[in-house]
Amino acid sequence: MPLYIDVHTVxxxxxxxxxxxxHKADLQAQGPHDVSYLRYWVDEDEGKIFCLVEAPSAAAASAVHREAHGLVxxxxxxVQEGC
Known part of the structure; x- marks a missing residue:
């Protein structure tokens, strides 16, 4: 399944x-979309959130955020994992 990193402005x-x-809401909403949110990171100084997700498409990953809490x-x- 493809991997994606998404970037949010806080x-x-x-x-x-x-x-x-x-993030907890994402985990609860991800199943029907065949999505798996794996990790997230926060850069408080820059006001950014980064999420790592396995999903069939970017649209599916975005749908989970939209449904779970609206913070798209x-x-x-x-992305592809390097060695």
Whole structure:
């Protein structure tokens, strides 16, 4: 299954706890979309969130975010793991 990294700009006022809850919501919503959110990282200084996801398509990955909490990514990149 393809791997994607998506990049979000953190909305003003969003706290780390809010991001953790959004990730939990992704995990609950991902099954019907055949998506698996694996990890996420936060760069608080730059106001960015990065999510690593296995998904059949970028659209499927985005649908999970939209359904779970509405915080869709600014960009989604298909990536391949290097050695």
């Amino acid at each position: 909305p003003a006022g969003l706290k780390m706890e809010d991001m953790m809850q959004a 990514a600014d960009h989604i990149y298909q």
